Amino acid sequence: MRLEKRPTPSKVWSWATPVLAVLATMVAGGLLFGALGTDPVLAIRTIFWEPLFGEFAFYYRGQLLVKAGPLILIAIGLSLGFRAGIWNIGAEGQYIMGAICGAAVGLAFYPLEIRWLIFPLIVISGALGGFLWAMIPGILRTRFNTNEILVSLLLVYVAEQILAWMALGPLRNPEGAGFPGSRNLAQYSATSNQELIAGWGLHWGVVAALIAVIFAYILLSRHILGLNIRLAGEAPRAARFAGVNPERLVLLCLGISGALAGLAGLFEVTGPSAQIGIDFNVGYGFTAIIVAFLGRLHPIGVLMAGLLMALTYIGGEAAQASLGLPAAAIQAFQGMLLFFLLAFDVLTNFRVKFGALGAA
Amino acid sequence: MSALLELTGLRKAYPGVVANDNVSFQVGRGEVHALLGENGAGKSTLVKMVYGLVRPDSGKMTLGGADYAPGSPHEARQSGIAMVFQHFSLFEALSVAENVALGMENPPPMRALATRIAEVSETYGLPLDPSRLVGELSAGERQRVEIIRCLLQDPKLLIMDEPTSVLTPGEVSVLFETLRKLQAEGTSILYISHKLEEIRALCDGATILRLGKVVGSCDPRQKSASELAEMMVGTELTPPAVRDHELGDVALALKDVSVASSAAFGTSLRDVSLTVRKGEVLGIGGVAGNGQDELLAVMSGEVVLAKDRVLLHGNPIGELGPNARRALGILAAPEERLGHAAAPDMSLVENAALSAWVRMGMVNHGFIDWRKARGHAERVIEKFDVRTPGAGNAARSLSGGNLQKFVIGREILQQPEVLVVNQPTWGVDASAAAFIRQALLDLAAEGAAVVVISQDLDELMEISTRFSALNEGRLSAPREAAGLTIDEIGLMLGGAEVVS
Secondary structure (H helix, E strand, O other): OOEEEEEOOOOHHHHHHHHHHHHHHHHHHHHHHOOOOOOOHHHHHHHOOHHHHOOOOOHHHHHHHHHHHHHHHHHHHHHHHHHHHOOOOOOOHHHHHHHHHHHHHHOOOOOOOOHHHHHHHHHHHHHHHHHHHHHHHHHHHHHHHHHOOOOOOHHHHHHHHHHHHHOOOOOOOOOOOOOOOOOOOOOOOOOOOOOOOOOOOHHHHHHHHHHHHHHHHHHHHHHHHHHHHHHHOOOOHHHHHHHOOOHHHHHHHHHHHHHHHHHHHHHHHHOOOOOOOOOOOOOOOHHHHHHHHOOOOOHHHHHHHHHHHHHHHHHHHHHHHOOOOOOOHHHHHHHHHHHHHEEEEEEEEEEEEEOOOOOO | OOOOEEEEEEEEEEEEEEEEEEEEEEEOOEEEEEEEEEOOOOOOHHHHHHOOOOOOOEEEEEEEEEEEOOHHHHHHHOOOEEEEOOOOOOOOOOHHHHHHHHHOOOOOOOHHHHHHHHHHHHHHOOOOOOOHHHHHHHHHHHHHHHHHHHHOOOOOEEEEEHHHHHHHHHHHHHHHHHHHHHHHHOOEEEEOOOOHHHHHHHOOEEEEEEEOEEEEOOOHHHHHHHHHHHHHOOOOOOOOOOOOOOOOOEEEEEEEEEEEEOOOOOOEHHHHHHHHOOEEEEEEEEOOOOHHHHHHHHHOOOOOOOHHHHOOOOOOOOOOOOOHHOOOOHEEOOOOOOOOOEEOOOOOHHHHHHHOOOOOEEEEEEEEEEHHHHHHHHHHHHHHHHOOOOOOOOOHOOOOHHHHHHHHHHHHOOOOOEEEEEEEOOOOOOOHHHHHHHHHHHHHHHHOOOEEOOHHHHHHHHHHOOEEEEEEEEOOOOEOOOOHHHHHHHHHHOOOOOOO
């Protein structure tokens, strides 16, 4: 068996590999759960079927959009950068900083009830917080040629420290009896990001995610900037020949992904999570990296991958609750997905040939 | 002369193309045998089979009377066959001796090796210092490293793939002396080239390949160059017609341009000045690696300079980037087709938009009109006879020659005022090369200023109005191309100023 490079990347395979990766993950995950003493079929069914069509689906279905929203919003931004070969690994930090900035601006107005002014203002502040946090690796790279992967990743831990400080210090609820954590932003009507339709989980963050998908799709397929982004990633010298300024592109891609991650954080802190707490962030920024690749860095793919990833989250929680599977097994299961995806990715550019080994 | 290497009925097919079909010929002991053919005739595949890189589908080889079927270059070297590739496989950051050691089966200790290298280079007239870094060597010196690496193995047969394509005329004659010495000692040489005069000067026998088949064999000393060319191409070639026309005002000028190269082991430009007039073809010769890429980049706008270093019709434009210059009419086609002039994985439509959206009005408020891009791609495919199933195919699926036609056509059909091309016919077959040269001449005749950077001196002599040479980042003063002798050109390429 050997691999032969295809003259053109296969269109069919580039869409078939994610499906194949999901199936392979189900098989390997089933084996894993089986080895842990759980009925594999039941475990897979609990993760993929129960949340959508099971007895408690009315609760889980709403959770699906709540979890998928931030994942998609962040992954869309990341996928633009990844397409251009700009590796923002620190979306988790930008997510935190967006939440802090938005929450701080919102709480500064407490208890004023001018939603038409305050809500848009905190949305902008959230995006700005993520944007500025992403500009740190951006400017360091363009000015001093540092590696944006390392800088953006390390800034996640800085952001986590700032989060803890905010929760314990400046943003702590003065009426919270000394407990860490800010006032409840979801119950403060000027900042509240509630469900738009009861039971759907559709809040403003999900709306923003859908808008981002549409914008990214148009950008990549119709706009000159999208062509430049793809060029920079596929052939940097050709991009320069086409007049692309690489430094501007670095700042732009990091800026967009930072702002979208910041938005995701803002909508989370004013809605589902409701307050700035020490453990506010739950890894959306990192999981979004998987989502971006699972979706083939394509906006529609990211949309579907975000929903799938959210499903494994919710199904995973259900499996933990009803089958007693350890959380680590669920995380390993999610990791397998990325692993299989990257492995099957070979088929897009290579075809498998069986037969005698020829020295070609 | 008894045969050293004998090939009988060799065949090798790749998906969609038969690279070699029923190829048979012999190389005698101590013979310099030429393998002659156009790009794509199957010369490279054939020698790769001899060198063990590719296995034939059918056919038989014998070496010194015994059956010979190398499974790897390692086996080929053990059987006494050595090869100097067209593209060097050397590590620039290592010394000459270290590079030689890396290519040997059982390298001796470094000090002994350095002594051996010095001896061999002395014997064969290939001066080379074993302790120098390869990154500091010229192309000719690098080739010597490869040759010496082969000679240290005492080969019975030395294969040389287009050895002179990177050499100045002076270096070529040094190489030929070396090869004649080897021949006198009984070493056979299989010499691949499409340069006819060289083959007539050097070789005892020649096998001519066309489209993978042997179409003839001859003693090249008995044939004229034009007879050989007709055997090689299969038809009579018409040289491009230079049209008589008046030259206009100066279109593009560079004034004392010095640029430090950003790449390691790249070449910096030093005080380069040039002018090119409307209707003129300025030919810039020079051996690879003397600043060609850098020179193109300062004209295309990929490298920006102080305002007054570059003038278009007298207006300073040095600080403008590629797209601003395109808007003013300066277009360029870089040498590296895949990855520089075109994005390998993108379709020809996207690649058409890559450099043509500014001038062809393909972008409106930032949005690309893909119909216009497709139209431009299809026009290029049609006018320049690009062989591809359709404009939707990826650039990397095209053969080198076809992609070259696409890249040149993409710029010419935008009706540039100034066109800068680097190696416009590299790897293109003779009839397509003639077509591209004619298109460049026609463009000049219509009043455009054309700068052709090339390593093919015959090409430059054929189409240039004036000729300059690039040597270590310096550009010689231009000379009228008509009447230049090969000796004068050799001096210019070597960096000497020639006074007319």
